[in-house]
Amino acid sequence: MPKHLKLEFIIKNVGMRSYENIIILKKGNVCYGSTSYFAERINEEFKKTGISSEIVDINSKEDAERFVQKYERLNEVTDIIDFNTDIFSYIFPKNYYDNYNAESYVAGTECAGGSVKYDRENYIFDIKNDNSGSDYVKLWHIILDHPLYHNSVLRQPLKNIRVVCLDETHAEYIRKHYSHIKEVIVMPLPADTAKNLVPYNERSRDVLFTGTYTSSEDIVALAMRSGGDSVEIKNFQTMHKEPAQEFINSMQIFNKMAGYLLENPCETIENAYTFALGDITEEKGISFEGREATKETDEDFQDEKVLRKTAAAFADGLELNFLADMFIRAVIREELLMEMLRNGIDVDIFGHGWEKFVEKCGNVEKSEGRFKGKINICGEVDYRQLPELYADTKIALNVLPWFKAGQHDRIALAMCNGCVCVTDESTYLEKKFVDGENIFMYSLEDMTGAAMLVRDLLTHPLEAARAAAKGYVCAVSSLSFKKYIEIFIN
Numbered sequence: 001m002p003k004h005l006k007l008e009f010i011i012k013n014v015g016m017r018s019y020e021n022i023i024i025l026k027k028g029n030v031c032y033g034s035t036s037y038f039a040e041r042i043n044e045e046f047k048k049t050g051i052s053s054e055i056v057d058i059n060s061k062e063d064a065e066r067f068v069q070k071y072e073r074l075n076e077v078t079d080i081i082d083f084n085t086d087i088f089s090y091i092f093p094k095n096y097y098d099n100y101n102a103e104s105y106v107a108g109t110e111c112a113g114g115s116v117k118y119d120r121e122n123y124i125f126d127i128k129n130d131n132s133g134s135d136y137v138k139l140w141h142i143i144l145d146h147p148l149y150h151n152s153v154l155r156q157p158l159k160n161i162r163v164v165c166l167d168e169t170h171a172e173y174i175r176k177h178y179s180h181i182k183e184v185i186v187m188p189l190p191a192d193t194a195k196n197l198v199p200y201n202e203r204s205r206d207v208l209f210t211g212t213y214t215s216s217e218d219i220v221a222l223a224m225r226s227g228g229d230s231v232e233i234k235n236f237q238t239m240h241k242e243p244a245q246e247f248i249n250s251m252q253i254f255n256k257m258a259g260y261l262l263e264n265p266c267e268t269i270e271n272a273y274t275f276a277l278g279d280i281t282e283e284k285g286i287s288f289e290g291r292e293a294t295k296e297t298d299e300d301f302q303d304e305k306v307l308r309k310t311a312a313a314f315a316d317g318l319e320l321n322f323l324a325d326m327f328i329r330a331v332i333r334e335e336l337l338m339e340m341l342r343n344g345i346d347v348d349i350f351g352h353g354w355e356k357f358v359e360k361c362g363n364v365e366k367s368e369g370r371f372k373g374k375i376n377i378c379g380e381v382d383y384r385q386l387p388e389l390y391a392d393t394k395i396a397l398n399v400l401p402w403f404k405a406g407q408h409d410r411i412a413l414a415m416c417n418g419c420v421c422v423t424d425e426s427t428y429l430e431k432k433f434v435d436g437e438n439i440f441m442y443s444l445e446d447m448t449g450a451a452m453l454v455r456d457l458l459t460h461p462l463e464a465a466r467a468a469a470k471g472y473v474c475a476v477s478s479l480s481f482k483k484y485i486e487i488f489i490n
Helices: 003-013 034-048 061-071 087-091 147-154 168-177 216-226 250-263 269-283 298-302 304-320 323-342 354-368 383-390 409-416 427-432 447-459 461-478 481-489
Strands: 022-026 053-057 079-083 138-142 161-165 183-186 205-210 230-232 247-249 347-350 375-377 393-397 420-424 440-442
Touching: 022 034, 034 053, 034 079, 034 383, 034 481, 138 147, 147 161, 147 168, 147 304, 161 168, 168 183, 168 304, 205 383, 205 447, 216 250, 216 323, 250 269, 250 323, 269 304, 269 323, 323 347, 323 354, 323 447, 354 375, 383 393, 383 409, 393 409, 393 447, 393 461, 409 420, 409 461, 420 447, 420 461, 440 447, 447 461
Parallel strands: 022 053, 022 079, 079 138, 138 161, 161 183, 205 347, 205 393, 347 375, 393 420, 420 440
Antiparallel strands: 230 247
């Protein structure tokens, strides 16, 4: 059987459910066009398998109205895929529908984007499929960040919402704090291979880093401005029948979380939040779970509704304190790149905001002496251009966005285009690749070691080329868009 017919045959004859019509939702051209790129490529791969799919781009109230008019009556849809966007905030503009009545123990207060209901009984995405009996259309929410950035979507009590994420700890977090979600799977993002792969020894770029720069000092300043007022922390209140009001300054939580992560770079953001709350409430003489004040019994804490309210409150609180996550990610990027400069390694950077980092490096130079390496700011590029950039690069430097058990698309881009990928550790990467053979991993606790690793690869090009080749062979068989769609269908 021809290869291109194999998947279609399996779909039709081996009991997989039929995919009549898949809708892929996206919003505009954000994050260097990456969301549009992934939506378009996934759509292309669906069509190659004979699956009917289409992209719906919603950027305005008028687009939302057309979507509602068309799809609330379309019962042949089998799956809706929302790619890394807040579907409710743009499908339903603020006050567009004013009859939001979600169950409080799941959804809490009205989400920032406005109502998600189109009438008093039904959610717009709770669509019955005519060909599946009583089954509701599956809504797949693909997220590329920590779930805390998608709390407004994940909390909605839709009947058949599923989540695809990039990190195993993120999956555990979702299962724990959003129990109504039907399924959570971990799937790393794929990458395309450039049309023209430059031979390793002929590549013009030694070290490449792609991403956006945000100053850690700016994040601290923002935290200080938002932390000047006291904010209500509901983690140990919403579970109570008559909660006593407790207020904690948000700057206190930020400082506790940031300090904890700087000392424990292998810990997750949710563990840092748990630590901060526990530390602060202990200082105040309050039980972390709030039992001391309200006298809840063990039986109370086994009640499903209480547990769901507690989980939702934790997720709401972590969302409020997202700046700690942004801060630690910014600090790590700064430290890693400065360590490269200290060790004489030039780095080409593509992305937004790096002029401010160069300015910061100048200030550091005054106190430390001149850096041996330099930063080459190459500007912003559309995501579609990245395969060609990586295909002309020897070493791709990566910092995971605080993924402790996951993989970022920069890794796929590097390996699928013949780069040596140098990245911080994750338990997921350790299971999937072989450190020192087809990938190179460094510890966040040893930035000097990371720089030494890169310098060693630059001074041993033959060994580096062999590792890049092994990484390429591994990646093209497991991280292609074709493979991604096969896994999704299964």
